[in-house]
Amino acid sequence: MTAPEPLVELTTTVNGEVVTATVPARLHVADFLRQRLGLTGTHVGCEQGSCGMCTVVVDGEAVKSCLMLACQLDGRNVQTVESLAVDDELNPLQQCFKEQHALQCGFCTPGMLMTATALAHQGGHPSREEIREEIAGVLCRCTGYENIVTAIERYFAESVERPADEAAASLPGGAR
Template sequence: MSANAKEIGLRINGEAVRESVPVRMHAADFLRHRLGLTGTHVGCEQGVCGMCTILVDGQAVKSCLLLAVQLDGADLWTVESLATGDELNELQQAFKRHHALQCGFCTPGFLMLATSLKKRGEPLSRAEIREEISGVLCRCTGYEGILRALEEYLQAPGEKETAGAGVAR
C-alpha cells in the first residue's frame, strides 16, 4: 500500500467493509464512487447544502466535510439503509404522504437528518424542526411539505429505530 493510501475498516448499513482509500478522498466520494452508494448526493462540497448528510456513529454529519480515512472504525448509515426492498420506512412514507419532495436531490439529506433527530426520542415543535433542518437546503418545495412530514414523523410514537438506519428490522 502506498503512503498516499490507507486501509480502513468500518460498518456501512450494517455490513463490514474493508477498503484501501486515498488519504485525501472525501467520504462522499468514497461512498458514491468506490461503494456505489449514490443515494448520498453531493451539492456544494463545502458543507453548506446538507445534501450529503449521513449518520456516523449515530450522528448526522456532512460527508463532503469528512475524509474517508476518518471513517475507520465507524458505524455508518446512508439513505440506502432506510427502505427494505421496495418497502418504504415510516419516514419515507411520511414524505410521500405530504408531497415533501419535487426533484428529490435534497431528500437524502433530510431523511438522514430526520433519522438522527428521531433517535433522540423527543418530539420537536415546528420551530425546533425548522431550526434543525436549516442545514439542508431545498430549492423546490418551499419546505411546507417537508415540515409536515417531519412533524408527523418526529411526533409520532412509531417503532423504536435501529441503532443506525431508521428502519425497524
C-alpha cells in the same frame, strides 16, 4: 514530481455491512460512498458543506459527507439513504415524506431524510421549530420546506403513537 498520496486502511460499517478498504488519505466520505461503494443516494452539491445534500448519519449524528475524510470512518457506523427502505418498502419516515408531498425534484431529499434520521436517533419529540432548525443545514430550492417540516413532524407524532418495540424497529436504520 510529487509523491503519491498516502493510502489508509479502514474498516467501517455501512448500512449494517462491514466494509474494509484502502483509500487515499484525502478521499472524502461522499466520494468513498458514491465511487467506491456505489451508494449514489448520497447526493453531492456544493462540496463545501453549505448545501447539506450529502448528509449521512455517522454514529447517530448528521454529517456532511463532503467535509469528512473516508479515513475518519474507521471503526464507525455509517447510514446512508439506502439504509432506510427495507425490501423495497418505504420506512415510516419515507412514507410520511411521500404522503405529505415533501419533495419535488428530490435532490435534497436524501439529505433531509438523513438529517431527520439523526434527529430520530436523539430520541424525544422535537417541536416544529426544532425540526426547522435541524433541517436548516439542507438547502431546498423547490418546496419552501413546509411539507418537509410537516412530514418530519408527522413521523415523530406517529412514532409516539406506536408501541415502543414497533417504534424502535421503524427507526431509520434502527433495529429491524
